[in-house]
Amino acid sequence: MRKIWWKFLASGLLIYIVVFGFIGDVPRQPILNETIRNVYFHVPMWFSMMSLMISSLIYSIKYLNGGKIQDDVYAVEFANVAIVFGILGFLTGCIWGNYTWGDPLPKDPKIIAVEVGLLIYSAYFVLRGSFEDEQKKARLSAVYNIFAFASFMPLVWILPRLTDSLHPGNGGNPAFGKYDMDSSMRMVFYPAVIAWILIGVWITSLRIRLKLLNNHLQENI
């Protein structure tokens, strides 16, 4: 019970978000209108993707330092779930963009950045697939993971700020935090970020346990 309290927290918050995300009050903005509710789902996807990628990075560094195969399993599964959240964020963004910008895939540096990010992490899995030996696979993919993360970061954080972007907070557009969200929206938005991150960690922990059990079974056969 002590260890699973955060799962109750995550599911409770998620129910709260779904209910209040759809019936709560939102400020009426030109163009955005009711689609602003997507901010509870689209933006937290990126927050969770980022935190899962950072966790994956940390476990890769840990693996290189300690050499325990368990850390490698953690890194892979965090990256796996990060990709899923990336795709979900991409899709919610497409739907949102369709109604506000009139185009599901407009020319925007952040969209390009995310596409490249998904490519990088797919390459990570291709790399893993091409080795048989477990330790070798783990070591090389950990090196690539750290390297890829470091070259992915400037793409997401620096480049969109240098060029014009449709996204708020870049290229002179004001960020959501400043103008668009009022306090009632913030009451839903911040819990949403926490809830989605926790859900991501939960899914990852289930996958990790499954993988470790599988490894254990195979060792005993």
Place this chain on the structure above:
Amino acid sequence: MQEIKNLILKDIILEWRQKYAFNGMVLYVVSTVFMCYISFKLKTNTIEPITWNTLFWIIILFSAVNSITKSFIQEKAGRQLYYYQIAKPSSIILAKIIYNFLLMIFLGFLGFLIYSIFMGNMVENIPLYLIALTLGALGFSASLTLIAGIASKSDNTSGLMAVLSFPILLPMLTMLIKLSKNAMDGLDMSVSYDEIMVISGIDLIVIALSYMLFPYLWKS
């Protein structure tokens, strides 16, 4: 320092002994430029400045990937074991990066010369363009050397090399294309300080990471 110098000299001597590899790279650049010449310049006789620029960087990218792939598969496993025993991994990676940097500078400048002869020179601020080329050569050589190290451990080296390196080089490439576009338009150097800073920053990050991560690769 002495160790790094010796390793670079070793690479240069090896390259000089097997000239066919080096000639192959030069020929690669020349024939690609010639192909672009035939398919663009000869057919339509017009080429947009943006296409001109992008095409050049794609040629440079491909020749970089092609020539740096061999960094670690050129030499036999036995000899690599020998280097492992006599040299520090950090000096090996630095030597390889510096050597590949020199190689890329040479190929890039040669490519630029041939490209501007065949396709016509559209650059107004040539020093700035050459700065972009140098920064690009540095970033390409640093990141591709590490990735060549990773890819050389697998059976499908050249395929893996392209898959692993293209997404990683993309941020750098977009910045480089932007900087060299500024140079083509003949803008003053001071306009492009932002881009130069960002590219140098990315270069520094990549070099530092290759330096730190390579010892782990070298062990296996």
